[in-house]
Amino acid sequence: MRYIANPYQCPVTRTMSIIGGKWKPIILNCIGDKSLRFGKLNQLIPAISNKVLSGELKELEDLALIERREFNELLPRVEYRLTKSGQSLIPLLHELANWGNTNLAKKLENAIK
Amino acid sequence: MRYIANPYQCPVTRTMSIIGGKWKPIILNCIGDKSLRFGKLNQLIPAISNKVLSGELKELEDLALIERREFNELLPRVEYRLTKSGQSLIPLLHELANWGNTNLAKKLENAIK
DNA sequence: AATAGTAGTAACCTGTAGGTAACCAGTATT
DNA sequence: AATACTGGTTACCTACAGGTTACTACTATT
Numbered sequence: 001m002r003y004i005a006n007p008y009q010c011p012v013t014r015t016m017s018i019i020g021g022k023w024k025p026i027i028l029n030c031i032g033d034k035s036l037r038f039g040k041l042n043q044l045i046p047a048i049s050n051k052v053l054s055g056e057l058k059e060l061e062d063l064a065l066i067e068r069r070e071f072n073e074l075l076p077r078v079e080y081r082l083t084k085s086g087q088s089l090i091p092l093l094h095e096l097a098n099w100g101n102t103n104l105a106k107k108l109e110n111a112i113k
Numbered sequence: 114m115r116y117i118a119n120p121y122q123c124p125v126t127r128t129m130s131i132i133g134g135k136w137k138p139i140i141l142n143c144i145g146d147k148s149l150r151f152g153k154l155n156q157l158i159p160a161i162s163n164k165v166l167s168g169e170l171k172e173l174e175d176l177a178l179i180e181r182r183e184f185n186e187l188l189p190r191v192e193y194r195l196t197k198s199g200q201s202l203i204p205l206l207h208e209l210a211n212w213g214n215t216n217l218a219k220k221l222e223n224a225i226k
Numbered sequence: 227a228a229t230a231g232t233a234g235t236a237a238c239c240t241g242t243a244g245g246t247a248a249c250c251a252g253t254a255t256t
Numbered sequence: 257a258a259t260a261c262t263g264g265t266t267a268c269c270t271a272c273a274g275g276t277t278a279c280t281a282c283t284a285t286t
Binding site: 021022023048049051052055074075076 | 273274275282283284
Binding site: 037038039042050051053054075076077078 | 231232233234235236
């Protein structure tokens, strides 16, 4: 496989533009194989504001990595779950996590702050 | 494996902070198993400015992903190559590229611009 | 009638990754 | 004596990801 040295055509950069954000890998991982409501996600990830969470969810939906389902019952609710494509990212995320754990655990504590 | 829903402690985010930049995966991939000079890298990646290239190389060196070797010969030169740790990233980059190619090829052409 | 929970929006602000352009000292070429 | 190449540095600028705060309309609870 050959890479072209231009980020706009680079497949790694392309993947990064999806999972490279601050919250997307965390959101994907939190959802996992469950079907979660907005509020539940907000609880699981307390550091995210609901504006940002809402934006990220919309982007993930546009990328067809998650599915948004509205239930118009007496008290209406919304649930999010991974699509096939989204599920296929999970093992990749785990590998990234592993690499980070084995290769960088201490080295980065300060760098990341 | 359990993730804590906070990017500063998230191992995926940790890894991302290294390869998640615009140029780092490209640089790592360009070096590959070779030993490249600054100027050569600049040629291979024409879209990067030498200020940014210089900065990225410094960061990659700080992270011990590449090695910088100065040769103080008649015309002094500098060569960069991957460390063991840097080499261990290459397969991961390939997987990211693969995922991007199979799952997103078209979907993102516009999104990324 | 007041408060809390639902799933968000709207307006505004900020930090920083990345970009541009000019410059450096030393050597080699023309 | 002028220009180009080496491997960078410095100062300055900008776009945008992400953050903060306040607000919405609806229902349920007390």
